[in-house]
Structures are given as structure tokens and as C-alpha cells.
Amino acid sequence: MPFVHIEMVEGRTVEQKRELAKRVTEAVSEIAGVPAERVHVIFQDMKKEDYASGGTLVLDK
Amino acid sequence: MPFVHIEMVEGRTVEQKRELAKRVTEAVSEIAGVPAERVHVIFQDMKKEDYASGGTLVLDK
């Protein structure tokens, strides 16, 4: 603990996820006062047909 | 906000998701009193080997 779930539309590279995991872990560790190795970051990619805002699929925008 | 996550066994078509996103957004916007463009709907498909009810995988039913 802490557990951080990050949902994004698919398309980010492994390098972006590498950098995001590092930066988010640093922020959570520093501010929440928890050792970095106890911070878990989980990425959940969403397909464009699986995410809608305003009632319209991103696929159709 | 609001965020709506809908988990279903895989197999629904894009057209079904299109219609679901529309209808669910309308209901949430109208009843919760939030502009439709601020309603987010996320579909999470489950493989048949990833969902069990009664202790049995849907795959095995």
C-alpha cells in the first residue's frame, strides 16, 4: 500500500509507462510518507470502443 | 465525474457498447443532474476463464 490504478486510452508506450511509474511513485512516496518499494502502480489500458464521454465512444469521435 | 465502469463477459458488439454508453449517460446525466459531457463510461470485458460465479468459471459452465 498505496495502490495506484491509472486508466488511459491505449496507445502509450512502455517508455511512457516506465516514466509515469517512476514519477507517480516518487510523488506518492514523498507526500504520503511511504517507502517507494511499497507503492504499487497498475496501468489499465482502455480500447477506443471501451471508453465514452458525453455518451459517445472515443472510437466515434 | 460521474464515472461508470461496466464489467461484462466479452462478446458484446461495438454497436451494443455504443447504445449502452448513450443510454447510461442519458440516465446518469438526467437523474444525477450532471451535464452529459462530464459523464464517463468505461467498459471492461471479462474473458470466460476470468469470471466465476458459484465457484465455477463461466468457461466451464
Add this chain to the structure above:
Amino acid sequence: MPFVHIEMVEGRTVEQKRELAKRVTEAVSEIAGVPAERVHVIFQDMKKEDYASGGTLVLDK
């Protein structure tokens, strides 16, 4: 199955949740082709200090 999680900032009444559960269940049952009694709807209220958009807590907006 299906499971529908609806996250909203706290403040909606039980009556609004009653109506939302009904309307969302109808939509999911009809469009996804699943009997209504197998549709589960879960509301998750967020306190104003627990939700931020644009980097600012709703509490501070």
C-alpha cells in the same frame, strides 16, 4: 454479471440512487441481453476532498 460501478461526488439522495439503479439496470438488461436480476449496480460516493480534476480538489473549487 454485468457489474456496474458508479462513482459520484457524495450528495445524491437515496431516491436518485433508486431511480438510477432502475434506469441503468433496464438499459444494461435490454441492450446487453441479460435478465435484469443478474445486473448488479454499485454506487461509490466520493467526498469532495477525495476527488480532483485538473489537479485541484473539488473541495477547493
Add this chain to the structure above:
Amino acid sequence: MPFVHIEMVEGRTVEQKRELAKRVTEAVSEIAGVPAERVHVIFQDMKKEDYASGGTLVLDK
């Protein structure tokens, strides 16, 4: 209800998931006092590039 979501790094076999669904359902049914057929278990596999602990992707460990 109850709903049990189990997130694991991908790689477990269907047989492991079959056994896990059975054992977890038994424990929840027995201890929470709910009929087994009302216990839902959902597996969510994480790719190695989608999970980081200590700021490092499992992919890079």
C-alpha cells in the same frame, strides 16, 4: 454479492484460476455466510509492462 476482484501479473493457467475461484468462493461463502452461487470472482491479468512496484515496471526487473 460478494464481488471478489483478483489482480495478478499474467501467466497463471486456466487450471490455477479454476482452483482459485473454487477455494476463494468456499472461503467467502463460509465466512461471510452467503450462498456460493451469489459469490462472483473476477480475475484481472496485468501485463508485465503494466505493473510497477518501487517505481520500476515488473518488465524491467
Add this chain to the structure above:
Amino acid sequence: MPFVHIEMVEGRTVEQKRELAKRVTEAVSEIAGVPAERVHVIFQDMKKEDYASGGTLVLDK
């Protein structure tokens, strides 16, 4: 990792959660082949007005 989220209608005692955490951790550790100390179990209680099945709040059943 693994992470286990267990959603139940509120009302289970701390003792039930203690026993559930133990039994579920044992099952996951044994079957998924992961040391017990790396298994995380999170309980999420649902109020009766926050969970509906068949379009009806548990509160109203």
C-alpha cells in the same frame, strides 16, 4: 501483487474480515505460487442504499 478486492454489503465483523483475509491469502499464495506477504486483500463495504440487483436497492428488499 496479487491484489484482492472484496466488495460486500456492510455488516461483517472485524473477526469475519480477519478470518477471510487469512483464508483468501492462503488460497492465493498456495495456488498462484506467491509468498503470502506479497498478497494484499482490501475489503470494500457497501451500504444497503449503494447496492442494487435486479434494479432494486438492497435497502428496499
Add this chain to the structure above:
Amino acid sequence: MPFVHIEMVEGRTVEQKRELAKRVTEAVSEIAGVPAERVHVIFQDMKKEDYASGGTLVLDK
């Protein structure tokens, strides 16, 4: 989108959440290439009797 859910044992102050929301939003916006106002951060506090690692509730540690 993106949506960031941060689960922590309860006890962090509003000020810590304010700072976390700001820093996590900056990191996600910059690295994922999304305007900050489209980044949503949701905090989910866990009671000590609702989180276990290694089969033991934090409450009992």
C-alpha cells in the same frame, strides 16, 4: 481521461491529498500528453480493518 485511483490506509490529511492531486496530475499530464483539466484523481481511503497484507489486517499489526 486519464483516471487515477489512489488507495491508501486512512489518515492522510486534506493537505497531503491536495499536494498529491497536484503532483500526480502534473506527471500524468506531462508524460501521457493530456491537458491537466482532463486528468481525474480519486482517493479511496481504507480503514485499518479493511486492508490486510500477508494475511493479517493492518489493524492487528
